[in-house]
Amino acid sequence: MATYVFSDVHGHRATLERALERVSPTEGDALFCLGDMIDRGPDPVGVLRLVRALPGAVALLGNHEDLMLDCLRDRDDSLAAMNWAINGGAVTSEGLAALDADELAGLVAWVRSCPRSAQVRVGGRLFLLAHAGVNLDVRAPDVWDDETARAYLAAQTDEDLTWVREEFWGAEHGLAGAAGRGPVVVAGHTPTPYLEGMASQMDRPAIGEDGRARMVRVGAERDRWDIDSGAAGGAGFGQVLVLRLDDGEEFYEPVREGE
Numbered sequence: 001m002a003t004y005v006f007s008d009v010h011g012h013r014a015t016l017e018r019a020l021e022r023v024s025p026t027e028g029d030a031l032f033c034l035g036d037m038i039d040r041g042p043d044p045v046g047v048l049r050l051v052r053a054l055p056g057a058v059a060l061l062g063n064h065e066d067l068m069l070d071c072l073r074d075r076d077d078s079l080a081a082m083n084w085a086i087n088g089g090a091v092t093s094e095g096l097a098a099l100d101a102d103e104l105a106g107l108v109a110w111v112r113s114c115p116r117s118a119q120v121r122v123g124g125r126l127f128l129l130a131h132a133g134v135n136l137d138v139r140a141p142d143v144w145d146d147e148t149a150r151a152y153l154a155a156q157t158d159e160d161l162t163w164v165r166e167e168f169w170g171a172e173h174g175l176a177g178a179a180g181r182g183p184v185v186v187a188g189h190t191p192t193p194y195l196e197g198m199a200s201q202m203d204r205p206a207i208g209e210d211g212r213a214r215m216v217r218v219g220a221e222r223d224r225w226d227i228d229s230g231a232a233g234g235a236g237f238g239q240v241l242v243l244r245l246d247d248g249e250e251f252y253e254p255v256r257e258g259e
Contacts, residue, residue, distance in 0.1 A: 001013075001026075001029055001030065002025070002026075002029045002030075002244055002245075002246050003029070003030045003031075003032070003120055003122045003244070003245045004023060004025060004029060004030070004031045004032070004242050004244055004245070005031075005032045005033075005034060005186055005227060005242075005243050005244065005245060006019070006031075006032075006034070006227065006240065006241060006243065007033065007034035007035060007036065007062075007131070007187070007188030007189075007227050007228055007241075008035070008039045008062070008188040008189065008191075008228040008229075008230075008231055008232060009033075009036070009037050009041070009047050009051075009229075009231055009240055010034040010036055010037075010038070010039055010040045010044075010064070010088075010120070010231050010232040011037075011038060011039060011040055011041025011042055011043055011044035011046075011047055011091060011092070011146070012042070012043070012047070012150075012231050012240060012255050012259060013041075013042075013043040013044075013046035013047045013050055013259075014043070014256070014259040015231065015239075015240045015253050015254070015255050015256070015259055016050060016051075016240050016253075017050065017241045018253045019208070019240045019241070019251055019252070019253040020054075020242065022153070022200075022242075022251050022253065023242050023251050024242070025054075025055075025056075027055055027056070028056075029056060030056055030058075030120065031056060031057040031058070032057070032058050032059075032060070032118060032120070032129050032184040033051050033054075033057060033058070033059040033060070034060050034061020034129060034131050034186070034187060034188045034190060034227070035058065035059070035060045035061055035063070035064070035065060035114075035131035035162070035188065035189070036061070036062035036063065036064045036065070036131065036189065036228075036232075037051055037059065037064075037065065038064050038065060038068060038089075038092045039064045039067075039068075039084075039087060039088040039089050039091065039092050039232075040088035040091070040109040040232045041091070041231065041232070041234075041255075041259075042091065042258075042259060043095070043259075044091055044092040044095055044097060045092070045095035045098075045099065047108050047112075048111065049107070052110050058115070058118055059111075060114055060115055060116060060117065060118060060130065060131055061111070061114045061115070061116050061131065061162060062131040062132075062162065062188070062189065063131065063132065063162045063163050064087060064088070064089070064092075065111050065114065066162055067080070067083055067087055067089060068084060068092060068111070069108075069111065069112060070083070070084070071083075071084045071089070071093075072096075072108060074131075074251070076085065076178060080208060086233075092216055096108075104248065111173055112230045116130065116156075116158055116161040116162055117129060117130045117156065117161050118130075119146070119149045119150065119153065119183075120245070122145070122245040122246055123158065123246060124138060124142055124247075125183075125184065126146075126149060126183040126184070127183060127184050127185075127186055127245060128149060128152075128153060128175070128183045128184070128185045128186070129185075129186050129187070130153075130156075130161045130162075130182070130185065130187050131161060131162050131187060131188055131189050132160070132161060132162050132163050132164045132165065132168070132187055132188070132189035132190070133160070133161075133164045133165075133167060133168035133169065133185060133187040133189070133224070134152075134153075134156055134160060134161065134164070134171075134175075135156055135157065135167070135168070136162040136168060136174065136175070137167075138152065138155050138173050139155075140152060140175055140182065141199075142242070144175075144181065144182050144183055145194040147165045147184060149181055162189075163189070164189075165189065165190050165198075166198055167197055168185075168187070169190060169198050169218055169224065169226065170198050170199060170200060170201045170206045171200065171219070172200045172201070172219065172220055173219060173220055173221065174218075174219045174221060174223040174224045175219070175223060176219075176221040176222075176223035178221075180221060180223075182223065183223070184223050184224070184225060185223065185224050185249040186225045186227060186243075186245075187223070187224070187225070187226060187227070187228075188226065188227050188228035189228060190226060190228055190229065191213055191228050191229075191230040191232065191233065191238075192206035192213050192214065192215060192216045192226050192228060192229060193207055193213055193230065194206075194243060195218065195226060196217060198219045199216075199219075200218070200219065200220070201218060201219055201220055201222075202216045202217070202218055203216055203217040203222055204216060210223060210254075211236070211237070211239065212229070212230070212236075212237060212239050212252075212254055213228075213229045213230030213233070213237060213238060213239060214229055214239065214241070214250070214252065215227045215228075215229060215241055215243065215250060225243075227241050227243055229241040229252065231255055233252070233255075234255055235255050235256055235257045235258075235259075238254070238255045239252045239253060239254045239255060240252070240253050240255070
């Protein structure tokens with residue numbers, strides 16, 4: 001059994017399909033999608049369908065799903081509609097409008113049921129998963145175990161789990177501690193090239209030799225992993241990454257023209 005994470009597909013269904021074909025997850029594998037399935041790319045509804053159908057997959061809410069749900073909750077709320085539109089929601093809105101009533105209701109209900117965080121142990125290492133990160137000012141437990149990790153995530157606000165950025169990536173230390181016994185936080189939301197002027201320490205440049213964005217590990221203990229590899233930026237820049245937590249293997253698929 002292996003554990004995989006991916007994030008910020010942003011409507012690039014065909015790219016995600018190729019990445020998953022490379023990984024070929026089996027029935028016993030665990031998959032976590034860390035949100036932002038929709039908006040900006042050409043087939044956001046296709047991404048929702050694909051992730052929803054993945055056996056054993058857990059999808060977390062991203063800020064773009066938040067924007068969608070706010071708009072759908074009250075279609076007369078012009079501010080919610082504007083916020084979603086300026087963040088690339090037009091293609092998603094059009095795709096949802098083309099669905100029959102039953103599929104629309106089912107997809108929206110599924111998105112609404114998605115949690116904002118998760119935790120998983122892989123090879124004895126604890127990983128905390130969220131779309132954007134965590135508020136590091138929330139008091140960390142003296143001893144990390146499954147129960148204290150759940151309590152720590154429960155103490156986070158929805159806003160922090162889904163929208164935090166500079167305060168999380170820019171901190172010198174995360175949760176691992178000097179002895180490295182604390183958890184690694186895996187998140188997306190912030191395309192890794194943005195970290196160049198934000199993160200205190202990075203394990204490598206965010207842009208690889210091929211000119212495309214890739215994941216980076218941040219902080220003195222390398223205990224914050226940003227896996228948003230810029231798919232929202234499209235062809236020539238962005239990729240979809242599926243990361244295997246068991247051994248850190250990175251499976252990338254570049255976004256191609258037209259997809």
